[in-house]
Amino acid sequence: MAIHIATLAKAPYLWIRRAVADTLFERRYDVRTSPVIELDELGIPAHERIRYQATGWLNLPRILPAREVGPHDVFVDFGSGMGRVVLQAATRYPCKKVIGVELSGRLVGIARANVARNAHRLRCAEVSFVESDALDYEIPDDMTIAFFHNPFTGSIFARVLQRIVESVDRAPRTVRVVYVNPVEERALLETGRARVVRRLRGMRPTAEWSRSNSTRMYEITPRAIGHGVAG
Ligand SMILES: C[S@@+](CC[C@H](N)C(=O)[O-])C[C@H]1O[C@@H](n2cnc3c(N)ncnc32)[C@H](O)[C@@H]1O
Numbered sequence: 001m002a003i004h005i006a007t008l009a010k011a012p013y014l015w016i017r018r019a020v021a022d023t024l025f026e027r028r029y030d031v032r033t034s035p036v037i038e039l040d041e042l043g044i045p046a047h048e049r050i051r052y053q054a055t056g057w058l059n060l061p062r063i064l065p066a067r068e069v070g071p072h073d074v075f076v077d078f079g080s081g082m083g084r085v086v087l088q089a090a091t092r093y094p095c096k097k098v099i100g101v102e103l104s105g106r107l108v109g110i111a112r113a114n115v116a117r118n119a120h121r122l123r124c125a126e127v128s129f130v131e132s133d134a135l136d137y138e139i140p141d142d143m144t145i146a147f148f149h150n151p152f153t154g155s156i157f158a159r160v161l162q163r164i165v166e167s168v169d170r171a172p173r174t175v176r177v178v179y180v181n182p183v184e185e186r187a188l189l190e191t192g193r194a195r196v197v198r199r200l201r202g203m204r205p206t207a208e209w210s211r212s213n214s215t216r217m218y219e220i221t222p223r224a225i226g227h228g229v230a231g
Contacts, residue, residue, distance in 0.1 A: 083100055
């Protein structure tokens with residue numbers, strides 16, 4: 001009981017921390033990426049697709065420190081929304097490419113403008129957005145980091161995952177998957193090709209609440225050196 005009370009007391013603290021980070025970073029980058037937007041406002045059918053809600057600013061630097069990303073890395077944000085994660089990756093990591101894939105043309109327009117306003121801060125050589133359903137997006141065979149903030153579920157997630165595994169087999173390499181609110185973790189692990197390599201824990205008391213606050217990093221490896229299902 002004592003643990004639950006302590007955890008509940010943390011909830012307002014985390015909410016305040018997020019609001020402060022939103023204010024400070026949005027001012028710094030001169031962007032506004034924090035509103036939540038429902039898919040029906042964007043004219044997008046919601047089946048297996050999730051509304052726009054940005055990842056917390058403190059999330060990506062904690063799960064993937066800049067020292068672990070190099071000039072050969074290609075980072076793809078699946079469901080890139082207003083481009084917060086693309087902007088953060090491109091300004092933090094000296095990588096080869098950062099690509100945002102997003103279904104809503106309206107959000108792609110906002111994301112492109114957000115990155116353009118910060119062109120002088122970019123550490124990554126090439127930043128681009130693709131307006132597309134992730135289902136139709138061809139996985140680049142040089143992609144090494146895939147980012148998901150629970151953008152879609154069910155058959156859409158399964159299909160995109162299958163394409164990533166096919167790409168890893170076609171062009172053998174390790175792909176790191178950063179997954180915020182990993183609702184489809186089971187599908188990922190059931191490929192037998194992915195294992196969890198890092199966890200940022202969410203808060204209890206409920207398992208649902210804990211998962212929705214958590215971020216995990218996985219590695220997908222080529223078949224020959226693939227790992228078994230992680231426990
Ligand atoms: C939870 S938001 C994440 C936004 C951004 N990645 C971030 O972390 O700040 C999910 C985004 O995925 C987009 N989305 C949902 N289904 C999609 C699909 N099938 N293909 C591409 N984008 C999709 C939504 O429009 C929304 O912008």
